[in-house]
Each structure stands twice: as structure tokens, then as C-alpha cells.
Amino acid sequence: MRKKRISITDIATALHVTPSTVSRALNGGGKVSEKKRLEILSLAKKLGYRPNPIAKSLVENRTHTIGLIIPEFTHHFYSRMLAGIESVTSKAGYQLLICTSNEKQKQEIKSTQTLLDARVDGILATISKMNDKFEHLQEVMDSGTPLVLVDRFSEEIETPYVISDDFNGAFSAVDYLCQNGCKHILHIKGPANLSTTFNRFMGYKEALRKHGIAFNEELILESSDTNLVEKIRFCLSNLPVDGAFAYSDYLAFEIYKVASELKIQIPGRLSVIGYADEPISTYINPTLSSVNQQPFEMGVAGAKYLLNKISNPETVLEVKTLATRLVIRESTQAVKTGH
Amino acid sequence: MRKKRISITDIATALHVTPSTVSRALNGGGKVSEKKRLEILSLAKKLGYRPNPIAKSLVENRTHTIGLIIPEFTHHFYSRMLAGIESVTSKAGYQLLICTSNEKQKQEIKSTQTLLDARVDGILATISKMNDKFEHLQEVMDSGTPLVLVDRFSEEIETPYVISDDFNGAFSAVDYLCQNGCKHILHIKGPANLSTTFNRFMGYKEALRKHGIAFNEELILESSDTNLVEKIRFCLSNLPVDGAFAYSDYLAFEIYKVASELKIQIPGRLSVIGYADEPISTYINPTLSSVNQQPFEMGVAGAKYLLNKISNPETVLEVKTLATRLVIRESTQAVKTGH
DNA sequence: CTGTTAGCGCTTTCAT
DNA sequence: ATGAAAGCGCTAACAG
16 A cells, blocks of 8 residues: 655645745745745655655656666676766766667667657667667657767767777777787677777777788688687687787687687787676686776766756767777786797 | 657647547547547557656556666676566566665665655665665655565565575585585685575585584685685695685685695685676686576566565565576586595 | 546746 | 646546
């Protein structure tokens, strides 16, 4: 049995005034005699009055709620991003309504609809991997609901976004490998169609170019390849591979397994760098050098953009490319011991 | 600029009927002539009408929203639990409002207040580690808002809960070690005051008892001990330890590090079992045997209890102790090669 | 079958 | 300074 909460009217009748007066007293807005104000405030406190945000939402046409769409919960990256988002929204007095897309476009579309229906004041979204249509996001924007994209973005959607600097992140990693003498650097690419995959690949190539190393198609593998493990094994067995840069830490771990099987020492004979700096980096042996994307900060920045756009809809298109940090651990040789 | 959404009244005036009629047609409730019904439905569809849940909440005094309080986002356990919860609430048409306590009682209290203010239809909470007061939870219950506890519970709060069977989880792990011949089993305990710590410790003792192994105080370590690593080193160096059962996978990893340093082979000379089956178990070398707590299922069960209690407040106190699964990996010897 | 009326809790003119 | 009244979008009792 839901207990009835006390309302502004309860206070009003008890004090022989009207709800308007109570509202004014509580919100400090209009003029209320000091005496009445204090009476009202103290009774409100005594009765444990709590304003009903639902009623407020209805008249103010905003909910103090922001919607969040993320692909999934289990990657550490998203957990950290979520924590970053929560840290700013909660401080600003906003509630978080959470939806998952499970990396499926269909669920993502449903989520946007759900959030729009819920009349959230704004939406923060990481678009799912498999997106090829963007009408649902356009619809969000058309509805006048501020939208900010985090981690992934699309050029088809003109809205603020915060992403990680994949190009330079990859560049710094491969550059590091080159500086330490690696000449034959394997790269495992991420999912096709993702801008992150493309940009990291570009960063890889640019680093090679800088060091005058010829690009070798043979050293490029696809994570989606069902024979990935065999391909890795082929490369490590038959080509003079001395470095590897993987799209993710998990893919780097695949390299570890094959290397271990082939008795190839890391970092002795092979230096490896992963991406995302997931906890796995510090657990595997040797610990894995990786590129940290600052997911917490990404969440913070995205949330700030959104709050800003909510309070100031005509703001210029804010866009941020977050710097990455190369974290060096045991999987890379600090100094190349000569050939 | 927020676009005005079309309302039930817009449709009503366009069709020269009253809002009530439109409401009835849309909700299928009362009687409406088939002709009008179709007219209304088709116009609603054409105009892209979407009901305003805020208005509905105000009159129905429920929000179709459930509040969630979790200690933090980053442990895989909570991510999985969250996924489980989300999977049932989203299917049931409920929105999830998320708050974190950061394992702090003060934040937890604030979160309950926030959720109560938001008029959520129910609350799902994992109480924070350091809780010693429970008035805020009692307040939730007094307000008539259904409350379900997950993962952790307190006997001071009489409300449905879903927890994991820590006693048997620990028992099965240590029993397994004993069956494989371990005689001197180290145990690292969890945080003091937590029921899980206590129950796992009891499970450990009970397994020893079953196998007629004398309990040895020397083999019990505390995770909070600042000299934990040294203590582990001491045990592994000076005592004939042949097995270890840790309160968490992360603590098991600490054992790994010391064992590696001391050149003690796992599982050759030392069998190790962790707890929680976090991803780390599959990344470390050798892969770690662990006790899976089925966090996803825990989320599912908790959410179901809550939905049940929401729709049926007078339900009996539902309580579930979820079975654990012992996951055997490389850190334990399947068959003890004799002494 | 359909319209009228009232009300959910609150804000916000507009009078007084 | 305060009250009266309207309205946010919707539901629900009550009349016809």
C-alpha cells in the first residue's frame, strides 16, 4: 500500500493559505511575507514535504532526466565511461535513465524511442557497432532533444561528440615499437565499418611511414577472420615479426597465446601493444603495454557537453577528441638489444 | 527549441470528439464505436502520437520506473548483475534509474532519497560494504515502495532478497581441494563485517571438517592486512601449503605472484581456487579455478522479485539463495599425483 | 457509445 | 503580499 505523500495543498490548507503561496514560499520566487514564509518552510520540514518532480515535469516540460544508450555493460571501458557520466549528472541533479543496445541497431532504435517517450531532457549515446542507418538519431535531433555522441560517432549526424584520438593513439604505440627497433609489425584490425578501426589502422601506417618502413599487407590481420588464430600462427612462424599492435587488449592476448605455443618470448623476440588498457593488461603475463583512452574523462566530457546543450540549445557544435596515453608495461622492450 | 509533441487533445479537436474518447480508443478500455476507434487510431499513427508517460504517472501515481542502487560500476560482477536486471525490466516495460553509492553509506542514503523523490515504483539495491545503519532502507519500506536486496542483505531489513550461496560455494571449492589431496589449505578472508566473508570462511572450515583436516589458524590471512603479501610469502615459504582458497580472484592473483616469485608451480605444488569467476580468471596463467556466483541470474531473480512485489505488494517474503558453480581451470590438479 | 467534469501536484499569470 | 484560475496531458467516474 503506497503511502500518500504530503503535497503543497496539504500545507496550504493546514496554514489557511493557497497552494500558490506555498509554492512561492518554497521556491523563493515571488513575494511572500517573511512570517508566512517561515511558517510554511517549517511546516514543510516538519511534515517531511518533498516536491513531486512528476507534477513539476508536467508543467515545466522537462524531467531532469538524461537518457543513456550504451552497447553493453560488461566491457570495463563502458563501466568507466558510465562512472564518469554519473559523476557529473548526479552532481548536476539529473537522473540517469539507462538503456542497452547490445550492439544491435534494432535495440538501439527501440531505446531511442523509449527515451524520447520518457521525455528525457537529453540523450547520451554510444552508437552500436553495426549501425548503418541513422534516422532514429536524426529523429532525436528533430524532436529537439539534445544529443551527444560518445566513443563513436558518425559524420551523418551533426551533433556534439566526444571520441578518443584513435589515430594518434595508434601512432604513438607503433611509433614506440619502431623506436625500439621493430621492423616487422603485425597489426590486427578491429571490426570493419568502425571509424576507430580505420583510424587506428591509419595511425599504424603513418608511424611506419615516419620510420621509413614499407607497409606490408601480409602483416595485416582482421579480427573478424574465423581463422584468426591460424593466421597469427602463420605470421609468427613464417615471417620475421618482431612487433605487434592489436586493435584491442583481447586481441593482443590472442597473440600471447600463439606466441607462448610457439615459444616466442615476449618481449624478448616480440614486442606487443594492445589497446584500451583494460584490466586484462595488468593480469596477463607479461603485463601488456596498451593505449589508455581515458573512458572516465570521456564520460565526464560527454555529460558536460550534454548539460551545456540542454541549458543552451543554440550552442555551437562542440566536439572533442580526447588524447590517449601510451602505458608501457612488460610486453615491450624499453631498449632494443641489437640485431 | 523543444518541438511540441502532439497530445490526445490535438487528436480530439481534429476529430471533433473529446479527449476522453480518444483516451478510450487508444487504451482499448471502454466502448468506442469501431468507426471512431479506427479514425482515431489512424490519425494518431499518422501524427506520430506518443502518450506522455509523465501525465500518466501523475494520475496513475506510478512511474513505470525502477530505481537501482549499486556500489560501483567497474566490477564485472555488478555489470553482469546489471545486465540481468536490465534484461527483465526492459522486457516488462520498466525504465531503470541508476544510482551509485561508491560503497559509501552517505551516498547510499542520498540515493534512496533521490529515488523516492523520483517516485520510482520499486527499488533494487545492493547495500554498500560499510553500512551500519539501515534507517534509510526502513524509510523506503515505510513509504510503501517495494524494496528488494541483491547480493548483500541485512537481517535488520525484512524484505525480499537474492544472495549467493557463499557457504556452499566455499565448501565446494575447498572440498574439491581436499579431494585432490590437499592437506594444508591457505585461506585469505574478505573484508570484515561482510556476511559473505563469514559464510565463505565457514564453508572453508566445514570442508576441512568433513575431510578430517585440523583447522590451522596460521593458514588464515586477512585481505585487509597491509602486510598481506609478506604473510603469503611467509606461509608459502615456511609451511607445507599445498592448496589455497581466496575470497576473491584478485586475492588469488596475489598468491600467484608470490608463488611465481618463489618458483612454486601452480598447480604442480600448489592448487589455487578463487572466487567470483571474474574475467581475470581466464587471463592469468595458469587459468584460475573459481566459484561462479551467477550474477546475471541474480539480477534476473532480483528484478523478478521486485516486479512481483510491485504488482502484488502483499506477497509473502520471497528469498533466494542462488547456487554457485565451481569452475575448474588449470590452477587445480584434477588428480593428485601422490606424495 | 460519448461528452462532461473533476482531479493528479505544481507553476504561473492575472487580479485584488 | 496573496488569492483565484487556468493549464500541463491524461484518466476515470458519472451522466446522458
